[in-house]
Amino acid sequence: GGGGGGGRGGGGGGGPPEIYVAEVVEWERGRPLPTGRLGRVLGPQGDIDAETNALLVSNGIDTSPFSGEVLACVPPDGWTIPPEEAAKRRDLRGTGVRICTIDPATAKDLDDALHIRRTPAGWEVGVHIADVSHFVRPGTPLDEEAYARATSTYLVQYCVPMLPHTLCENLCSLNPKVDRLAFSVIWQFDQDFNQVSTWFGRTVIRQ
Incomplete structure (x- = not known):
């Protein structure tokens, strides 16, 4: 087998050199x-576009479309949180907790959010x-694909996603005014900002 990578060749007709994907056949x-x-x-x-694709190829970034097997693991359009799933979680909707994300206006995958509020004690x-783990189940084609891709790759002009868009930009994105599954850590502090307690767990949130 051989390795692939970007290469540059001389252009014909006085044009700029072309960028090729090259494969090493042998090295004696x-x-x-x-x-x-x-x-x-x-x-x-x-x-x-050519220079961007060359960078992606030379760094081994997988830009191929997701397979049918992978997409079959993604919930259908219109999916909502099942009541039995919400019942297992701490429900932060309608509790007066004002949750927000801090991201640029162009961000599409909002994977973290925060809140702060006064309490009688502090x-x-x-x-x-x-909570991506709710959708990416161990051993499924979706799990194996996410393992292989390892990360989303953010470029200036677009993102090469680790997960299908339905997940990374919708169901696993903490978008405004929709219910979302999350994993949360909540700290309680006294009036002097000394930490009193910490809670970890799965939640339902709405920002």
Whole structure:
């Protein structure tokens, strides 16, 4: 087998050099350079899309579409939190807790939120993380795909997601004015901001 990577070749007709995906076929002992094979053309050097794709290829970022097996693990459109699931969790909806996210206006995957409020004894502070584990079950094709991709890759112009868009931009995104599953940590502080107690657990939130 051989490895793939980005390469640059001379342009014909006076145009800019082309960027190729190249594969190493063999590298004999004692030879300073390997034998390779040119694959697909990414585009001309200096072109934003071509240079972006070259960076993704050279860093091993998987940009392929999600398979049907993976997408079959994603809940259908219109999914809502089942009442039996909500009953297992601490429900922060309608409790006067004002939860918010702190993200730029262009952000689409809002995976963390927070709240702070006064209490008779002092202060309460909460941090809430989207409960992705509810949707990504161990051993499923979705779990294996997320393991292989490892992370979402954020570029200036777009994001290469680790999870299908239905999850990362919708069900696992703590969007405003919708109910979402979360994993939360809530601290209680006294009037002098000394920590009194800590609670960890699964919650239902609405920001």
